[in-house]
Amino acid sequence: MKTKTGAFRLPILLLLIISFISVTGICSNRAIAKQTDSEEICLECISVGQCLECHDEIDSGTFASSAHGTNACTSCHRDIWDLDKHADCEVPMQPVNCGFCHRNEARQYAQSVHVNNDVTCTDCHANIHDLVSLKDDKAKSVQMCSGCHDNADYMQSSHGKGLLAGNPDSPSCADCHGLHDIIELMVDDKSSEGALKASEFKTSSCKPCHDNEEMMERNKLSTMSFESYREEYHGKVEHLGGAVAVAGCADCHTAHKQLPANDPESSLIGDARVETCSKCHEKANANFVKYAPHATHHDSENYPLLYWTFIVMTGLLCGVFGIFWLHTILWLIRSYIEKNKLRRQGIFHESHNPKVFYKRFTLMEKLLHFMMMTSFLGLVLTGLPLKFVEAPWAIGLAHMLGGPQMAGLIHRWCAALTFTYFIITIIWSIYFLLIKPTGENFFQKLFGPDSLFPNFKDGRDIVGMCKWFFGAGEVPKFDRWTYWEKFDFLAVFWGMFAIGFTGLMLWMPEFFARFMPGWAFNVAIIVHSDEAFLAAVFIFTVHFFNAHIRPE
Numbered sequence: 001m002k003t004k005t006g007a008f009r010l011p012i013l014l015l016l017i018i019s020f021i022s023v024t025g026i027c028s029n030r031a032i033a034k035q036t037d038s039e040e041i042c043l044e045c046i047s048v049g050q051c052l053e054c055h056d057e058i059d060s061g062t063f064a065s066s067a068h069g070t071n072a073c074t075s076c077h078r079d080i081w082d083l084d085k086h087a088d089c090e091v092p093m094q095p096v097n098c099g100f101c102h103r104n105e106a107r108q109y110a111q112s113v114h115v116n117n118d119v120t121c122t123d124c125h126a127n128i129h130d131l132v133s134l135k136d137d138k139a140k141s142v143q144m145c146s147g148c149h150d151n152a153d154y155m156q157s158s159h160g161k162g163l164l165a166g167n168p169d170s171p172s173c174a175d176c177h178g179l180h181d182i183i184e185l186m187v188d189d190k191s192s193e194g195a196l197k198a199s200e201f202k203t204s205s206c207k208p209c210h211d212n213e214e215m216m217e218r219n220k221l222s223t224m225s226f227e228s229y230r231e232e233y234h235g236k237v238e239h240l241g242g243a244v245a246v247a248g249c250a251d252c253h254t255a256h257k258q259l260p261a262n263d264p265e266s267s268l269i270g271d272a273r274v275e276t277c278s279k280c281h282e283k284a285n286a287n288f289v290k291y292a293p294h295a296t297h298h299d300s301e302n303y304p305l306l307y308w309t310f311i312v313m314t315g316l317l318c319g320v321f322g323i324f325w326l327h328t329i330l331w332l333i334r335s336y337i338e339k340n341k342l343r344r345q346g347i348f349h350e351s352h353n354p355k356v357f358y359k360r361f362t363l364m365e366k367l368l369h370f371m372m373m374t375s376f377l378g379l380v381l382t383g384l385p386l387k388f389v390e391a392p393w394a395i396g397l398a399h400m401l402g403g404p405q406m407a408g409l410i411h412r413w414c415a416a417l418t419f420t421y422f423i424i425t426i427i428w429s430i431y432f433l434l435i436k437p438t439g440e441n442f443f444q445k446l447f448g449p450d451s452l453f454p455n456f457k458d459g460r461d462i463v464g465m466c467k468w469f470f471g472a473g474e475v476p477k478f479d480r481w482t483y484w485e486k487f488d489f490l491a492v493f494w495g496m497f498a499i500g501f502t503g504l505m506l507w508m509p510e511f512f513a514r515f516m517p518g519w520a521f522n523v524a525i526i527v528h529s530d531e532a533f534l535a536a537v538f539i540f541t542v543h544f545f546n547a548h549i550r551p552e
Contacts, residue, residue, distance in 0.1 A: 048073055050083065062130040075101070108181035116184070138163055138172035145173040153257035156265065169215055176205040195245040202248030202255070203229070203238055228294040236389040242403040252276055252293070283510040290518025291509075297526060309523050313530040320534060324542045330469040335551040337471075364428065371421040378414035380536045382407040387529055415503055422496050449479035452490070458483040484546050495535055502528035
């Protein structure tokens with residue numbers, strides 16, 4: 001019996017405990033609800049007039065016309081729900097929590113630089129009882145910021161002068177920095193997280209206005225400023241993102257004292273321009289700063305040299321591709337025609353003597369070819385993100401390569417390898433023409449069958465191939481090197497001038513600026529980019545067909 005009684009006691013005890021807790025909770029909730037209801041009733045019934053009976057320092061008319069005029073006092077002072085206790089100072093006043101109503105602003109403020117420097121709402125919005133909206137009053141918002149921040153540079157700038165003149169398009173502090181989400185822009189070094197954030201801010205804050213064509217036309221300013229920055233090296237690297245900060249708008253035009261380039265106080269006039277560029281390019285000189293970062297080949301009126309350089313390079317691209325793609329297409333068609341003839345005769349593979357081998361390349365030539373392939377592929381891969389920076393895959397490719405800075409480093413390594421094999425080729429060519437004992441004189445070597453220099457037979461071979469394309473003759477019997485192989489070889493020499501020399505200029509601009517004008521770098525950018533594009537497309541289409549994928 002004891003055992004059965006003990007077995008029933010435990011469930012009964014647990015049931016009583018649960019019931020007690022439930023009843024207590026219900027009673028407690030009702031009490032809390034009742035208290036809360038009474039608070040809300042008291043908060044609602046306390047009028048502004050009642051508060052002003054004691055707080056006569058607040059003008060009722062001014063408060064009514066303020067930004068908070070439609071609110072009751074208890075909207076902010078929510079801890080006052082018993083006027084008697086408040087009047088007797090029995091309940092101490094608590095700090096007002098502006099975030100109760102201004103939730104979005106509070107979230108932004110919590111992430112801003114102000115919260116870390118103990119700047120509170122009332123430091124900016126000083127007298128909360130006569131506060132008016134600053135939404136459409138930029139001048140007052142600037143005045144508010146100048147309470148802590150020196151605004152001398154801003155007031156001397158084009159932005160400040162425009163604001164004082166009543167131009168609604170002129171930006172105030174808040175237009176660039178925001179109202180409550182103001183970020184910290186302290187920079188320790190170019191690779192720090194703060195520097196990258198500052199670099200992005202220096203450009204992104206200028207975009208809303210300077211990328212607005214309608215606004216720029218309305219204020220008689222260039223509509224190409226932001227677009228041309230995006231097409232320039234600094235803008236491209238900034239867009240791709242990287243581990244090192246690059247120059248943004250404010251680095252050249254300053255953060256707060258933006259002035260026209262011809263203004264005596266401008267950071268972009270005379271010696272001041274040299275000083276501005278020297279912040280990043282330590283050896284910049286008067287020639288260096290004549291480079292025009294916002295120049296564009298689309299503007300034939302202001303930049304005719306760049307325009308005609310672009311036209312010439314475009315003509316070169318169209319001419320080379322037009323001729324060689326036509327040559328490739330005709331060759332492809334004739335090859336299939338000839339193969340079909342053989343198949344109808346029951347011949348599916350050309351017969352060769354398996355015991356006869358021909359040595360195509362020497363060890364030196366194989367080495368040079370390997371160096372060329374390696375460097376060429378590296379140059380193309382690392383150059384593509386900059387060339388096609390707006391393409392959806394550009395950022396991904398740049399990051400896959402380690403970022404634009406690492407891609408640039410790889411690009412220069414490959415360029416150094418290119419110069420290496422080019423110098424070896426020059427030495428090898430001199431040895432072949434002047435030193436190698438063959439029993440032939442210089443001109444016999446230069447125009448002989450073992451030379452890669454064009455001769456009259458190449459002209460006859462071109463005519464012969466054109467006849468073959470149209471079924472009017474047989475395939476010519478070539479010497480050791482065909483005319484298209486000679487073209488590939490000599491293209492390296494033109495490429496080293498067009499791509500290599502301009503690449504060196506862009507690699508070491510401060511050195512070349514010692515004896516070259518700044519506009520030469522603008523020309524070099526167009527030539528380097530377009531010629532590299534020509535080389536890449538030519539190799540992957542024409543050369544690959546000629547050397548690797550011909551049907552025969």
